[in-house]
Amino acid sequence: MDEQYLPGKVATNAQEYWEKHRTFRAVTDPKREKFYCLSMFPYPSGKLHMGHVRNYTIGDVIARYQRMQGKNVLQPMGWDAFGLPAENAAMANNVPPAQWTYANIDEMKKQLKALGFAIDWDRELATCKPEYYKWNQWLFLRMLERGIAYKQTGVVNWDPVDQTVLANEQVIDGRGWRTGSLIEKREIPMYYLAITRYADQLLDDLEKLPEWPERVRAMQANWIGKSYGVRFAFPYQLNGKEEKLWVFTTRADTIMGVTFCAVAAEHPLATHAAKNNPALAAFVDECKRGSVMEADIATIEKKGMPAGIHVMHPLTGEPVPVWVGNYVLMGYGEGAVMAVPAHDERDFHFAKMYQLPIKQVIAVSGESFSTDAWQEWYAEKERGRCINSGKYDDLDYAGAVEAIAVDLKRKNLGEKQVMWRLRDWGISRQRYWGCPIPIIHCDRCGDVPVPDRDLPVVLPEDCVPDGSGNPLNKRADFVATRCPECGQPARRETDTMDTFVDSSWYYARYCCPDNGKAMVDEQVKYWMPVDQYIGGIEHAILHLLYSRFWWKVMRDVGLVQGDEPFARLLTQGMVLNDIFFRKPANGRVVYFNPADVEIKCDEKGNRTGAILKRDGQPVEFAGIGTMSKSKNNGVDPQSLIEQYGADTARLFIMFASPPEMTLEWSDEAVAGANRFLRRLWRMVAEHVRGGLPARKEWPDLPPDLLELRRLTHLTLQKVTDDMGRRRTFNTAIAAVMELTNALGKLKDNSEPAKRVRHEALEISVQVLSPIVPHISHVLWFALGNKQAVVDSGWPRLDTVVLKQDSLEMVVQVNGKLRGRVSVPVQAGEERVKEIALANEAVSRHVGGKAVKKVIVVPGKLVNIVVA
RNA sequence: GCCCGAGUGGCGGAAUAGGUAGACGCAACGGACUUAAAAUCCGUUGGAGGACAACCUCCGUGCCGGUUCGAGUCCGGCCUUGGGCACCA
Numbered sequence: 033m034d035e036q037y038l039p040g041k042v043a044t045n046a047q048e049y050w051e052k053h054r055t056f057r058a059v060t061d062p063k064r065e066k067f068y069c070l071s072m073f074p075y076p077s078g079k080l081h082m083g084h085v086r087n088y089t090i091g092d093v094i095a096r097y098q099r100m101q102g103k104n105v106l107q108p109m110g111w112d113a114f115g116l117p118a119e120n121a122a123m124a125n126n127v128p129p130a131q132w133t134y135a136n137i138d139e140m141k142k143q144l145k146a147l148g149f150a151i152d153w154d155r156e157l158a159t160c161k162p163e164y165y166k167w168n169q170w171l172f173l174r175m176l177e178r179g180i181a182y183k184q185t186g187v188v189n190w191d192p193v194d195q196t197v198l199a200n201e202q203v204i205d206g207r208g209w210r211t212g213s214l215i216e217k218r219e220i221p222m223y224y225l226a227i228t229r230y231a232d233q234l235l236d237d238l239e240k241l242p243e244w245p246e247r248v249r250a251m252q253a254n255w256i257g258k259s260y261g262v263r264f265a266f267p268y269q270l271n272g273k274e275e276k277l278w279v280f281t282t283r284a285d286t287i288m289g290v291t292f293c294a295v296a297a298e299h300p301l302a303t304h305a306a307k308n309n310p311a312l313a314a315f316v317d318e319c320k321r322g323s324v325m326e327a328d329i330a331t332i333e334k335k336g337m338p339a340g341i342h343v344m345h346p347l348t349g350e351p352v353p354v355w356v357g358n359y360v361l362m363g364y365g366e367g368a369v370m371a372v373p374a375h376d377e378r379d380f381h382f383a384k385m386y387q388l389p390i391k392q393v394i395a396v397s398g399e400s401f402s403t404d405a406w407q408e409w410y411a412e413k414e415r416g417r418c419i420n421s422g423k424y425d426d427l428d429y430a431g432a433v434e435a436i437a438v439d440l441k442r443k444n445l446g447e448k449q450v451m452w453r454l455r456d457w458g459i460s461r462q463r464y465w466g467c468p469i470p471i472i473h474c475d476r477c478g479d480v481p482v483p484d485r486d487l488p489v490v491l492p493e494d495c496v497p498d499g500s501g502n503p504l505n506k507r508a509d510f511v512a513t514r515c516p517e518c519g520q521p522a523r524r525e526t527d528t529m530d531t532f533v534d535s536s537w538y539y540a541r542y543c544c545p546d547n548g549k550a551m552v553d554e555q556v557k558y559w560m561p562v563d564q565y566i567g568g569i570e571h572a573i574l575h576l577l578y579s580r581f582w583w584k585v586m587r588d589v590g591l592v593q594g595d596e597p598f599a600r601l602l603t604q605g606m607v608l609n610d611i612f613f614r615k616p617a618n619g620r621v622v623y624f625n626p627a628d629v630e631i632k633c634d635e636k637g638n639r640t641g642a643i644l645k646r647d648g649q650p651v652e653f654a655g656i657g658t659m660s661k662s663k664n665n666g667v668d669p670q671s672l673i674e675q676y677g678a679d680t681a682r683l684f685i686m687f688a689s690p691p692e693m694t695l696e697w698s699d700e701a702v703a704g705a706n707r708f709l710r711r712l713w714r715m716v717a718e719h720v721r722g723g724l725p726a727r728k729e730w731p732d733l734p735p736d737l738l739e740l741r742r743l744t745h746l747t748l749q750k751v752t753d754d755m756g757r758r759r760t761f762n763t764a765i766a767a768v769m770e771l772t773n774a775l776g777k778l779k780d781n782s783e784p785a786k787r788v789r790h791e792a793l794e795i796s797v798q799v800l801s802p803i804v805p806h807i808s809h810v811l812w813f814a815l816g817n818k819q820a821v822v823d824s825g826w827p828r829l830d831t832v833v834l835k836q837d838s839l840e841m842v843v844q845v846n847g848k849l850r851g852r853v854s855v856p857v858q859a860g861e862e863r864v865k866e867i868a869l870a871n872e873a874v875s876r877h878v879g880g881k882a883v884k885k886v887i888v889v890p891g892k893l894v895n896i897v898v899a
Numbered sequence: 900g901c902c903c904g905a906g907u908g909g910c911g912g913a914a915u916a917g918g919u920a921g922a923c924g925c926a927a928c929g930g931a932c933u934u935a936a937a938a939u940c941c942g943u944u945g946g947a948g949g950a951c952a953a954c955c956u957c958c959g960u961g962c963c964g965g966u967u968c969g970a971g972u973c974c975g976g977c978c979u980u981g982g983g984c985a986c987c988a
Contacts, residue, residue, distance in 0.1 A: 075988050116987065188986075199986040247903055251983075254902050326984050330900040359900095363985090378900090454985095461986065531988070569982060572903080577985095605905095606982075639909080658981085687924070688911060692904095694981070696911060701925050708924085714939090758915065766913075766923035773923090776940095842919045847969040849919055887968060893918050897968045 033720060033814040037713035037807070039677025046809035047148055055822060056150045058106035060543075060555050067103035068559050069095040070539055070598075072567030072575070073110045076136035077117055080143040082607040082659055082697070083568065085669045089682045090604055090691045090761075091566045092149045096802035097755050098563075099150070100826045106559055108542040109144065109151045111137050113160035114466045114531045116199055119497045122465075129465040130493035133160060143670060147678045148805055150822075157545045159534035164541065165467040166488030167551040168533050171582075172223075173470060173481050174589050180226045183479065186458045187298065187324050187363060190218035194500045197462040203323045210499055217320045219298065222460035222527070223469060227581045231256055231452045233595075234580055243600035245692070248572045255573050257453025262437050263366075264446025266293060266343035266352060270304070277301060277343050277354070278366045280451050285413065285432035286372040288421040289393035291383065293343060294336060294357035295368040302356045305339035312337055312356065319358045326361070334359045334382050346445040347436070348422075357382070363455060380406050395419045457578065459530040464495055464503045466528025474515035474522040483516050489524070502526050535575055536582035539565075539597060556592050565598040569692075572603060602759060605694040609665040611654040612642055623664035624651055626697075656696060667697055679804035680706040686761040686803050709807055712772060712800075716793055716811045724816050725786035737788045738833070740774060744792040745830050747771040751799045752826070761803065768796050790815070795827045843868045844895040845877040853894075861888045868894040 071091035118129035175181035265276035297319030373383035470482035801808035812821035
């Protein structure tokens with residue numbers, strides 16, 4: 033073997049071996065226990081970024097670990113290939129999105145291969161290929177048949193200059209990113225998927241996912257947002273006809289405190305009222321400007337204007353004024369709310385601003401109500417009792433809701449209802465680079481689904497978008513078709529599907545990526561569910577919820593079995609780096625890449641400042657943040673691999689922090705990871721040079737060697753647990769480092785010492801091999817093995833060597849550490865107490881005071897409580 | 900604004916079920932080797948105080964309060980910070 037560790041040579045050696053032996057090809061084999069390890073597939077944006085490297089390294093370590101445990105492992109890879117960035121790149125470079133996307137895939141595939149991931153590339157797929165998205169269309173048609181897919185209007189961002197629908201991302205401070213014009217909300221017809229029909233299942237089945245992080249389940253449950261309340265109506269007269277203004281509330285107990293109602297600007301009542309009221313029309317227009325994002329709407333200043341209309345209180349019959357409010361969402365609930373200023377904080381402030389009456393209807397004993405300022409208890413429902421509420425006085429929350437619901441029902445004006453925060457999934461996008469929605473518009477027959485035999489509806493790949501509208505509308509060869517029902521000329525739908533549709537079922541397609549006859553086949557029964565899914569925490573809600581929904585639909589269509597697609601989930605943290613910038617006196621902020629910045633420290637290592645290497649002038653530190661183009665703080669994985677090799681990159685990423693936490697970049701720590709690999713290499717090289725030991729029965733070992741063997745197996749035990757159960761790879765690596773540190777101190781070169789060292793090195797190489805597979809591959813052969821480490825299985829734990837006669841226990845006096853004692857393993861509690869009290873340091877601190885209590889935690893600690 | 904996390908030395912982090920705070924690594928400092936540099940190896944390294952010394956004492960896990968023999972860990976209230984909020988993926 034080489035004296036020096038040459039990462040490039042080592043990587044080539046290992047990767048060629050895997051390629052030649054087709055090591056990572058996954059074969060469907062029901063006789064073997066399978067393990068499906070899946071990382072979220074990347075959007076082919078151009079180059080791999082550090083987030084990808086982290087994601088796929090975590091997945092690869094788990095896949096390789098499971099493989100060594102003897103499982104039949106599937107780890108596939110593909111491309112989430114439709115999306116907005118391709119259209120933006122197309123506009124910038126005048127290149128069709130397809131061409132840009134395929135070039136990016138080639139580049140990123142090369143990078144993934146350089147990192148040595150144990151991927152079965154035979155199963156590669158890309159969502160922009162008709163063989164794939166045909167089945168998006170096919171299942172969409174099944175959903176139409178079942179009424180799960182339906183058509184309805186929805187609100188979008190409209191750029192009046194470009195005459196284009198914009199994504200939220202393309203709206204900056206209420207203006208279109210290219211034109212700078214003020215954005216308007218606009219209602220257009222769209223296709224929706226009725227995910228709310230599955231709301232109950234999506235919520236209840238979270239209990240079937242014990243191996244998901246608690247926080248993801250909590251976020252999903254809150255997102256689905258089941259609430260119990262009352263849906264009821266305020267009647268009113270319109271053009272001589274009886275109409276009803278419907279609202280939903282979880283606080284029906286406060287209904288007697290309603291002093292006004294508020295409706296969204298898009299609500300029909302607002303539209304009607306604005307007709308003969310120019311001031312209101314102007315206000316409605318104002319509300320319709322701005323973004324559709326909920327975060328914006330929730331933080332804007334609450335504004336309103338009276339609609340000049342009154343509705344009737346359903347219980348008292350009193351007139352209630354209707355206001356138009358910019359904070360009421362048309363897309364949520366009824367687009368109208370009842371307002372109870374006394375018991376809802378938002379209504380309270382709104383009422384104060386517009387001098388609307390505030391009527392207290394809930395009292396809590398011991399608290400006094402005042403309209404001067406809001407107090408927390410006003411909104412409390414647990415301790416409250418109704419007052420000023422006529423027949424409902426003195427009822428508690430549950431009693432009042434019940435009684436009021438009964439009365440509303442009797443008047444046919446409402447009833448108790450379950451309400452979901454979750455909204456149906458609008459999938460129509462007025463964009464080119466996506467999966468066409470398989471619908472044909474016929475003047476005679478209406479919206480006609482494309483028959484199965486005509487699938488897929490193929491997207492032309494040679495369009496170049498120009499920023500105004502959807503280029504598909506200008507493609508007569510795409511749009512012009514015939515109605516499948518009447519045969520007359522008709523138009524194709526030009527909207528495409530949300531890219532979340534593509535990523536909602538790709539995991540199932542990996543089981544049979546080449547099947548041209550069906551969406552999935554019986555192989556999904558073997559491979560699904562995914563045993564381990566790994567991806568960014570930023571996908572905790574949308575992607576995972578849509579996937580769970582889509583899978584349930586596939587189940588109900590009879591394609592798959594089981595209720596959930598992902599058994600275990602690991603959400604990795606983001607990759608962060610320092611952010612440096614300069615802000616010229618009257619210019620835009622300029623960001624500098626940390627690689628170009630030198631940090632100044634004082635003699636204690638505290639940061640004192642930073643300068644740009646190029647000009648030696650100071651730059652400002654803006655803290656740490658996720659690696660991004662806009663902050664110019666990314667690290668290119670490619671240059672990292674070129675400098676240190678794939679194993680160093682992988683080792684650093686797995687060592688720097690546990691997978692669920694954020695990872696802060698550090699060039700110095702990367703160099704440290706490389707140093708460890710070089711040391712490991714040298715250790716093996718020296719050991720091999722000294723001659724490999726003969727393999728015999730274990731001889732009786734002297735105490736120091738026995739101790740080292742014990743450490744070897746303690747390390748194996750810990751690493752196995754850390755990698756398999758805890759998934760804390762950083763502590764697994766630390767444990768191996770401790771072992772190699774101890775090994776470095778062993779200067780003995782006797783035959784027994786060689787045997788102990790050999791075993792320790794073999795186990796180190798084997799357990800590190802999922803993390804640093806290339807160097808492990810070469811070192812394993814160097815240690816005299818005939819079979820590749822990837823096929824060597826997991827090392828066996830020697831439980832005999834772990835047995836000890838005595839152990840160390842910690843002794844505390846009043847909870848403070850005062851001494852350590854050695855105790856025989858079989859010693860009982862009384863004996864342990866005796867030994868602890870006999871300790872010199874302990875008795876000094878007890879100091880003759882009366883011992884009140886002694887607590888013994890077996891095998892760990894003794895706490896002596898004195899007066 | 901709402902939902903969900905996180906906060907421990909100069910830095911990344913460890914402490915797995917309420918039981919030794921700071922494993923492992925980085926940086927820094929001191930030393931060895933070398934003509935020199937790189938590489939490598941050895942040692943020190945939370946703060947304050949005390950002892951010639953082996954060592955000893957006190958303080959310390961964002962802030963305030965609580966439960967407990969014992970709290971980084973549990974509970975209540977804050978502060979700061981990260982992710983998500985439905986058309987970025």
